[in-house]
Amino acid sequence: MAGPSIEDIMAMAQKAQEDLAKAQDELGKIEVEGVAGGGLVKVRATAKGQINGIEIDDSLMNPDEKGMLEDLIAAAINDARMKADHAAAEEMKKATAGMPMPPGMKLPF
Template identity: 35%
Template sequence: MFDKLIAARQKAEEIKKRLDNITVVGEVEVEGGIIKVTATANKEVTAVDIDHVFLANADKEELEELLAVAINHAIRQADNISQTEMQGAAKDMLGGLGGLL
């Protein structure tokens, strides 16, 4: 039983490392430009790119709102990938139970 706990912990660490290397992008297209947020599948934002033409013409409230939308889009994508990875790992670990699950 202890060996299975150690194996599960190691598998979780492997998944976390893999998620650090998966990139997701949340984009919002706006009048004449794009706001793009890049993050890892572990939900760490690594870059924000705001089209310079849009930035020059945007007001603060509009920029804040659209930036939040782009960040949330990237985080949702990261959540989806993370859930898929964890479900796959759980299936692999539980697969040896003779198909009871």
């Protein structure tokens, strides 16, 4: 019994490439929200890591709280980044389901 032909392998590779490209496009549509300070600072970002917006509670608009505000913004961005990475990993897992991958190989490259 013969294995898949070279044409079959090429077609599978082409479909895999198309699925990955589609998944990459989807990452720009998935939005996550990073939060810090119990919701006083919120950062919206895409699963690709693009920051779409920042919300800061008015109570933090005090010059004496500048250092805390800066820390909360950094924490909210880091939270958004972690959530974006998780969402991207889940999306790529869907796109690569059933695709044989060598151990330790991660997508996107």
